[in-house]
Amino acid sequence: DLKExxxxxxxxxxxxxxxxxxxxxxxxxxxxxxxxxxxxxxALSFQNLEIPIPKHLLNFASIYSNASFEIKEFDIGxxxxxxxxxxxx
Numbered sequence: 264d265l266k267e268x269x270x271x272x273x274x275x276x277x278x279x280x281x282x283x284x285x286x287x288x289x290x291x292x293x294x295x296x297x298x299x300x301x302x303x304x305x306a307l308s309f310q311n312l313e314i315p316i317p318k319h320l321l322n323f324a325s326i327y328s329n330a331s332f333e334i335k336e337f338d339i340g341x342x343x344x345x346x347x348x349x350x351x352x
Contacts, residue, residue, distance in 0.1 A: 265273070309316060337348040 331350060335350045339346050339348050
């Protein structure tokens, strides 16, 4: 039997671990990332021609596309102090 305080501490620990895992762990970006913009432009043609595209590339393209709409500026000072990525047009 856990007291309410102990349960809340467990929940906080789980949330902290989840944040650390999802936001601080490396992200695999496939080498095919250079064709993501081409895929966005030709997606309907690919679908119409039934061209098989690897699932991992489709997943990455979806994440990339969503992020490009949401993230307009991002501090990448871990590469070099003062460096900021800006998504302009």
